[in-house]
Amino acid sequence: MNSEIFSPPQRILMGPGPSCVHPRVYRALSAPIVGHLDPAFLAIMDRLQAMLRSVFQTRNRLTLCLSGTGSAGMEAALANVIEPGDTALIGVNGVFGTRLADIVERVGGRLARLERPWGEVFSLEEVKAALDRDPSIKVVALVHAETSTGAHQPLAEIGKLCREREKLLVADAVTSLGGAEFKFDDWLFDVCYSGKQMCLCGQPGLAPITFSDRAVEKLRARKRKPPSWYLDLNLIDSYWTESERAYHHTAPISMNYALHEALALVLEEGLEKRFERHRLNSRALVSGLEALGFRMFAQEGRRLPMLNAVWIPGGIADAAVRQRLLQEYNLEIGGGLAAFAGKIWRIGLMGESSRRENVIFFLSALEGILWDVGAIRSIGAGVEAAASVYSGKSGSGSSAGSGGTVVSR
Amino acid sequence: MNSEIFSPPQRILMGPGPSCVHPRVYRALSAPIVGHLDPAFLAIMDRLQAMLRSVFQTRNRLTLCLSGTGSAGMEAALANVIEPGDTALIGVNGVFGTRLADIVERVGGRLARLERPWGEVFSLEEVKAALDRDPSIKVVALVHAETSTGAHQPLAEIGKLCREREKLLVADAVTSLGGAEFKFDDWLFDVCYSGKQMCLCGQPGLAPITFSDRAVEKLRARKRKPPSWYLDLNLIDSYWTESERAYHHTAPISMNYALHEALALVLEEGLEKRFERHRLNSRALVSGLEALGFRMFAQEGRRLPMLNAVWIPGGIADAAVRQRLLQEYNLEIGGGLAAFAGKIWRIGLMGESSRRENVIFFLSALEGILWDVGAIRSIGAGVEAAASVYSGKSGSGSSAGSGGTVVSR
Numbered sequence: 095m096n097s098e099i100f101s102p103p104q105r106i107l108m109g110p111g112p113s114c115v116h117p118r119v120y121r122a123l124s125a126p127i128v129g130h131l132d133p134a135f136l137a138i139m140d141r142l143q144a145m146l147r148s149v150f151q152t153r154n155r156l157t158l159c160l161s162g163t164g165s166a167g168m169e170a171a172l173a174n175v176i177e178p179g180d181t182a183l184i185g186v187n188g189v190f191g192t193r194l195a196d197i198v199e200r201v202g203g204r205l206a207r208l209e210r211p212w213g214e215v216f217s218l219e220e221v222k223a224a225l226d227r228d229p230s231i232k233v234v235a236l237v238h239a240e241t242s243t244g245a246h247q248p249l250a251e252i253g254k255l256c257r258e259r260e261k262l263l264v265a266d267a268v269t270s271l272g273g274a275e276f277k278f279d280d281w282l283f284d285v286c287y288s289g290k291q292m293c294l295c296g297q298p299g300l301a302p303i304t305f306s307d308r309a310v311e312k313l314r315a316r317k318r319k320p321p322s323w324y325l326d327l328n329l330i331d332s333y334w335t336e337s338e339r340a341y342h343h344t345a346p347i348s349m350n351y352a353l354h355e356a357l358a359l360v361l362e363e364g365l366e367k368r369f370e371r372h373r374l375n376s377r378a379l380v381s382g383l384e385a386l387g388f389r390m391f392a393q394e395g396r397r398l399p400m401l402n403a404v405w406i407p408g409g410i411a412d413a414a415v416r417q418r419l420l421q422e423y424n425l426e427i428g429g430g431l432a433a434f435a436g437k438i439w440r441i442g443l444m445g446e447s448s449r450r451e452n453v454i455f456f457l458s459a460l461e462g463i464l465w466d467v468g469a470i471r472s473i474g475a476g477v478e479a480a481a482s483v484y485s486g487k488s489g490s491g492s493s494a495g496s497g498g499t500v501v502s503r
Numbered sequence: 504m505n506s507e508i509f510s511p512p513q514r515i516l517m518g519p520g521p522s523c524v525h526p527r528v529y530r531a532l533s534a535p536i537v538g539h540l541d542p543a544f545l546a547i548m549d550r551l552q553a554m555l556r557s558v559f560q561t562r563n564r565l566t567l568c569l570s571g572t573g574s575a576g577m578e579a580a581l582a583n584v585i586e587p588g589d590t591a592l593i594g595v596n597g598v599f600g601t602r603l604a605d606i607v608e609r610v611g612g613r614l615a616r617l618e619r620p621w622g623e624v625f626s627l628e629e630v631k632a633a634l635d636r637d638p639s640i641k642v643v644a645l646v647h648a649e650t651s652t653g654a655h656q657p658l659a660e661i662g663k664l665c666r667e668r669e670k671l672l673v674a675d676a677v678t679s680l681g682g683a684e685f686k687f688d689d690w691l692f693d694v695c696y697s698g699k700q701m702c703l704c705g706q707p708g709l710a711p712i713t714f715s716d717r718a719v720e721k722l723r724a725r726k727r728k729p730p731s732w733y734l735d736l737n738l739i740d741s742y743w744t745e746s747e748r749a750y751h752h753t754a755p756i757s758m759n760y761a762l763h764e765a766l767a768l769v770l771e772e773g774l775e776k777r778f779e780r781h782r783l784n785s786r787a788l789v790s791g792l793e794a795l796g797f798r799m800f801a802q803e804g805r806r807l808p809m810l811n812a813v814w815i816p817g818g819i820a821d822a823a824v825r826q827r828l829l830q831e832y833n834l835e836i837g838g839g840l841a842a843f844a845g846k847i848w849r850i851g852l853m854g855e856s857s858r859r860e861n862v863i864f865f866l867s868a869l870e871g872i873l874w875d876v877g878a879i880r881s882i883g884a885g886v887e888a889a890a891s892v893y894s895g896k897s898g899s900g901s902s903a904g905s906g907g908t909v910v911s912r
Contacts (some may be wrong), residue, residue: 124533165752299755344575346708
């Protein structure tokens with residue numbers, strides 16, 4: 095065992111994260127490490143903060159990355175802004191809303207739960223009504239991109255509402271940041287966290303987070319320390335602040351190198367162009383899937399471009415198809431979670447994975463498997479629909495109903 | 504900024520972690536990532552667990568690595584075994600004991616504090632007396648290798664005591680694991696955590712942790728969930744358990760690759776040979792330093808081989824020397840923390856950094872700087888003393904007092 099050569103397979107990652115990693119990021123990852131207080135590393139931290147501000151579209155001073163995955167970002171957000179007894183309104187319409195609710199209770203908060211069926215989003219009116227019902231609410235937390243369902247929560251109006259009502263708004267942008275429009279300052283947010291494994295970098299291990307000055311005030315005024323030392327932003331902030339640099343924990347150097355290079359790539363491409371790329375590839379994928387007779391899972395008009403959830407048609411075996419994609423094509427897509435296990439697939443087109451070649455390859459591979467198991471009678475309809483999107487000839491899967499359509503759904 | 508080539512300097516890391524990274528680990532780091540539920544990754548997790556058991560010298564089923572640095576390991580240990588109101592006896596004789604005490608209170612425990620001056624260790628009698636004084640104590644936590652002082656806490660007898668008294672013993676082996684003897688099962692421990700940036704791998708970002716069956720029982724019987732979702736070992740365990748593989752968070756794939764390769768290197772070398780290498784290089788370093796007139800900081804006979812803390816002689820400017828080592832020699836050593844900032848240096852010889860060439864190079868570089876500022880009158884005494892240790896001619900710095908000795912201390 096010990097002397098075996100370390101050689102994992104090469105996959106195309108089209109699941110719910112991690113996503114594919116750019117070769118420049120792999121090179122940065124394996125650059126020689128320096129110490130966590132080395133001037134060379136401190137300079138990297140400063141540039142990381144500046145680049146993160148550009149990506150979050152904020153001027154927040156407290157903008158940094160935590161030494162954990164996106165879920166550590168979620169926990170840090172709530173553990174720092176919620177004090178014992180504070181009421182938090184949590185939007186629960188998927189796994190990540192459910193997780194937010196769980197964390198509220200763990201950190202000693204009082205939970206006010208707002209629910210929607212999975213795949214749907216919350217309206218401004220619903221949030222307003224919830225705030226009216228319970229004036230004790232201090233914090234509102236919503237998931238911008240629900241990775242378990244592919245639903246895309248609009249947040250700009252809710253930001254304005256929360257600011258008027260003096261509630262702190264926490265937004266989960268783990269899956270959306272760097273792949274869809276996200277304007278922290280314009281949308282009047284207070285806390286936002288993300289993960290680097292989705293649209294930013296592909297490679298998991300760090301959680302970018304940013305706090306508005308109002309959120310920082312709440313943090314500074316806490317009567318009790320946060321329940322987590324590791325994620326205590328008062329302490330972490332002082333390591334990231336140029337004039338202090340107080341040792342907190344040993345930062346994962348290589349992870350920060352990787353994110354630094356990945357953010358440089360994001361900004362070289364430009365946010366607008368990057369969002370457009372994500373939209374285009376998703377449109378092509380959805381066209382292809384619909385041409386094959388698939389139906390998308392999330393609410394029409396509220397679908398994420400980087401996480402495309404689709405109903406698995408009746409008669410198609412979830413595990414068998416995903417296993418063939420992985421084993422025969424080295425291609426990973428995600429299954430459904432909780433009640434939707436076996437019922438939906440989650441097809442990620444995030445960051446480096448959001449590429450025309452991946453869309454076309456996935457559709458071809460899927461068609462091949464569906465044809466092989468007799469679910470479609472001929473091959474080509476899915477790829478043709480996607481190709482029409484790229485060529486500008488078509489925007490929707492109008493070729494559905496031909497011989498390429500899945501037999502039963 | 505965005506298009507600049509990513510090129511950090513190449514340092515020799517002889518501080519308190521991170522330490523140097525083996526080229527094979529860098530190669531593993533930049534291997535193409537797979538998904539966190541990919542069969543190829545699950546196989547890596549299984550091998551990681553088996554290798555971690557070998558290194559911890561345990562058969563504990565619950566043995567895995569957390570997606571955070573060593574400090575996340577510390578927090579996870581306490582957050583999972585302490586329930587609100589449980590009394591924990593914490594040995595405080597340095598920064599990391601202080602941190603343990605801080606975390607006890609954050610997670611709702613009642614703190615019983617046992618103190619020793621920094622640089623010293625706790626005796627069996629002291630721990631026994633503390634347990635006698637306060638029968639409500641349920642958990643005892645001690646730092647095996649106090650990175651802030653270089654003190655090496657003996658733990659075997661304390662393990663036996665805690666087992667007799669039915670206390671859970673938590674040991675911090677962040678700095679010692681893989682560099683000094685550590686026998687989880689034989690020493691009757693209940694929880695131990697470490698960090699990969701010290702003697703295991705060099706590169707920070709994961710925290711190996713192991714729980715005895717007794718500790719697992721306590722975890723399973725909790726009335727309240729741990730305050731941390733991210734570090735909840737009931738949930739993480741079920742992702743690492745072969746028959747369950749329940750998604751918890753997206754594991755940092757590349758970090759796990761790196762640790763996998765690093766543990767393979769540890770086991771290829773063999774634990775006993777590795778410990779002997781750490782002892783030998785430390786002995787040579789200490790001989791060299793003593794020959795130059797330096798005095799070691801930690802209690803005689805209780806000094807760590809991988810973290811050598813030394814008093815800075817009077818008249819020597821801490822920051823200036825460390826800065827010259829870094830800028831002129833690309834060599835990092837650590838300064839003192841808290842009350843010992845400016846008073847001690849912490850010279851790490853951990854994992855890949857524990858090499859004869861580093862000892863000799865560091866002593867030469869230090870002698871050059873000390874000679875340049877007029878603190879020693881001639882060069883060579885330190886290196887000669889170290890060389891004598893390697894050649895087997897000498898075990899201690901008997902050449903002290905010659906022209907090579909630091910003038911003032």
